[in-house]
Amino acid sequence: MIDFSISDEVKEVISALYKFIDIEVEPLRKKFQKELENERYLYDENGVYVQEVQKALKQIREKSAQAGFYNMFGDPRLGGNGDEYGPIAVASIFERIAKKYGVDLFTMEIFPKGLFSGGLTPVLLGMNKEVMEEVLPEISSGETVLCFGLSEPDAGSDVWNIRTKAEKDGEHWVINGTKQWITNAHYAKYMMTFAITDQALVDKRQGGISCFLVPFDGETCTATSTIPALGHLGSATAIVSLDNARVHERYLIGDLHQGFGKALHGVDIGRVVLAAQCVGVAEWALEIAVNYANERKTFGTTIGNHQAIQMMLADCALDIYAGKNMLLNCAWKLEHQSEFPIKEISLTKAFCTEMVQRVVDRCMQIHGGMGLTNELKLEKAWRWARMTRVPDGTTEIQKRTIARRLLQGDMDF
Ligand SMILES: Cc1cc2nc3c(=O)[nH]c(=O)nc-3n(C[C@H](O)[C@H](O)[C@H](O)COP(=O)(O)OP(=O)(O)OC[C@H]3O[C@@H](n4cnc5c(N)ncnc54)[C@H](O)[C@@H]3O)c2cc1C
Structure with a gap:
């Protein structure tokens, strides 16, 4: 049940x-x-x-x-x-x-x-024991932040198109390339870095990408610039330059050439967490809007008595109810079914990220001019909501996954 x-x-x-x-x-x-x-x-x-x-x-x-x-x-x-x-x-x-x-x-x-x-x-699973002992205490205490270095200027949705290469030199790997959109790069001590270790395998899309723990040393591995977006004056995302970054072979994480599976597993968890935050933020925004609709008066009555406002509130509720049930159903499948719910994770990520933007946008509209100010934090939520449609796989990439699963016969809902 x-x-x-x-x-x-x-x-x-x-x-x-x-x-x-x-x-x-x-x-x-x-x-x-x-x-x-x-x-x-x-x-x-x-x-x-x-x-x-x-x-x-x-x-x-x-x-x-x-x-x-x-x-x-x-x-x-x-x-x-x-x-x-x-x-x-x-x-x-x-x-x-x-x-x-x-x-x-x-x-x-x-x-x-x-x-x-x-x-x-879990991306860190398969780390060398010595490295684990060296880095896990500072990571688990919150002292040190990590970042996840997969995307590049020419590889976002199409991660097989990464160019960053790791070449073996004795007991070391030498890594060269550029990473882009890396959250926390400016604040992290290490980057979980995905790099090509076998181009022939990558060309056949059969592996060939490995994962390394690379320290930011300010010379060979550096966060070069932040990427401000959506009217922000700064951001947590940055470009990272890898210029002959050398790491000992014990800094390889997991199996050689098998880093891509690690990356995808990590991103799948992220999609569920992001969807949950989207549902919560949508509920937060609706509560503010309902309170305002009960207080703000125009034409001699509270705006909640105008049908146009009621429709917007009801549309928000429709969206939230659908999104929340999708999220929980997807989480339930993850918890209770042996088969990994690939389609449901994509459905949930795509729906909840699009849903939160619709909801926050309507809630801003209900507030009139006040909704555009930063006083109620709705405009901040709107910018956040708009952002969520891109990372961890864009809406279009989720729809691509959903359609592929359908065409393979996964018609169970
Ligand atoms: C705020 C933020 C934080 C991020 N953090 C990280 C991070 O920490 N680490 C990391 O590695 N990356 C991170 N990313 C990168 C993110 O994963 C990519 O931006 C995302 O995968 C999209 O890639 P892209 O921007 O290169 O767009 P592109 O892949 O160039 O896509 C451009 C457009 O084409 C569409 N498209 C692409 N391919 C297809 C297709 N086959 N079918 C239909 N439509 C398609 C896309 O949906 C999009 O609309 C972050 C991005 C953002 C915005």
């Missing part, structure tokens, strides 16, 4: 997270109110978070790790507690946090980004 309910233990975790945010995150939000409200103070002239904000983010990660949150979904084979929480719990927790706090830089730092591009991510 399909059951989306969460256990009392998970409910307690959610309450504990709210408490943690009250005690550890709220004071920082107050302290950095000016930076959070005005990006001129959030970023430096290079578009990188100012030092004080970077320190605050680190503090949140470290406190989260001490409180047992940061690694609670981490891979158990790396020392995380991920075996204690199934996908329904993961989806519900991310959804509830986003529902209460919306798009919030500090709250979103409590867990590693997307659960795969940092922390005790």
